[in-house]
Amino acid sequence: MAKWDNMLSVLWILRSGRKLTAAQIADSLEISVRTVYRYIDALCASGVPVVAESGHDGGIRILESFKGMPLFFNxxxxxxxxxxxxxxxxxxxxxxxxxxxxxxxxxxxxxxxxxxxxxxxxSGLDVIAPSRPPSAIPLLRDLEQAVKDGRTVRIAYRKASEAQASEREIDPYGLAYDRSEWYAVAFCHRARTVRTFRVDRIERLESTEAEFEKPDQFSASVYFRDQSSHGREADGPLTLIRIEGEPDTLNAVCGHWHMRHYLTERTDREARFLLDVPTMNRYLPIYLMTFGTAIRILEPAQLKHRVQNMAREIAKHHEDGMG
Structure with missing residues (x-):
């Protein structure tokens, strides 16, 4: 038995209220009398009022006034x-x-x-906290309470691509913390499906009288993993994607709900992803085009050429339109 377990055992034996000799405690725990005395000294150092009485009716006991439990953390x-x-x-x-x-x-x-x-x-470890809106903590508490109570909430939610928030009712199934952001995984009444909502984009939340039942064994982390898997076009070999850009721009690329699952390495100026070629060809060119000249594709050449061709087609389209 480990030292801390033995010490707790000594404490529990003494808390019974009986006076016991060191030999009796040693026999009970199958340890030496010397070890018992060492544990008694440790208990006293932790603030436990252990009293040792000599004589015919003597023994070791704890004062009746003691109600607490010492902390046996190393x-x-x-x-x-x-x-x-x-x-x-x-x-x-x-x-x-x-x-x-x-x-x-x-x-x-x-x-x-x-x-x-x-x-x-x-004193040697600090955690640098990202800036968060003051409303984040009450929002997280309210969302967690709604999850526990099975209560539908009405939120004003602003997507990154929208200038104004829109209202919707959601059934929160769970909360998840992923890559420095909090998310609520919820059934959206407007979309009629389960969606993820970044908590820092919720501008207002209010409870409703409506109730819901969360799916059995629902896990927010499993949902995130499944969404990533379902988003892939094919199984099989993955290709390396290297994207260069300013830190803030790369934060946006890496923070995308789908891309973040494929991120393998990140520096201040470069992000690396592993993704299958069909998914890359279908989704990435259009998505990466939205960043304009703020990013540069380093690898693979196939992705770079697709974006170049798309940019030429767009430029030609507008040139023809002006003629």
Whole structure:
């Protein structure tokens, strides 16, 4: 049995209220008396009021006033919890305030040496949080509540290509955090199908009286994966696609709901994707044309030539029109 499990076992035995000798505890846990005393010292250091009484009726016991439970986290486990809080905060997790309160409660149970060690170990990692609208946290809370309650909500949603938001009613099935963005996966009453909605593009949300039943075993992550798979035109070998551009432009390319699933490598100036040729030929030329001269296709030559031909056809079309 691991050290921490043994220490918890000692604590539970003593919490029974009986006075026990070190030998009795050692026999119960099949450990040495010396080890029992070492665990007792550790419990005392964690703030547990252990009393050792000598004499005929003596033994080891815990004061009746003790109601709490010490924290048997090692230094790496404590660091992992604090670092996890930093990542949650950076992601815009809607319950970071409650998580922070929980960590403060945890720190209260540490002795001075543990607190100093924790501060030293967690000072070397920071998470740079992307800027988010102030409404993101209440929106995420409201959406999660709607998922839990099975309640239809009415939203004002603005697509990236639209100047104004449009209203629609949706049944939120789940939330997902993907590539630094929060998404609601929901059944859209207007489209009559399941869609994804970027939470930062929801300008207003209000609950309705309508209720819905979420599909059994629904998973937002599985939905994202399936959408990516269904979007491919063919199985088989994949081709490397290299696109060059400014960081902000590449962010838009890589953030596309379909393209992000095929991203394999990203630098400040270049993004690389792996995609089958039929899907590339059908969807990418038109999509990449929307970025104009803000991007440059480095590979493959086939994709570059298709975009060039499309650009020439468009130019010729407008030249003919002006004649």
């Amino acid at each position: 230094s790496v486990e404590l660091k992992a919890l604090v670092d996890a809080y930093k990542f949650a905060q950076g992601a815009g997790y809607p319950y970071t305030e409650e998580l922070e309160h929980a960590l403060k409660k945890m720190e209260i149970g540490l002795h001075e040496e543990q607190r100093h060690n924790l501060s030293r170990q967690t």
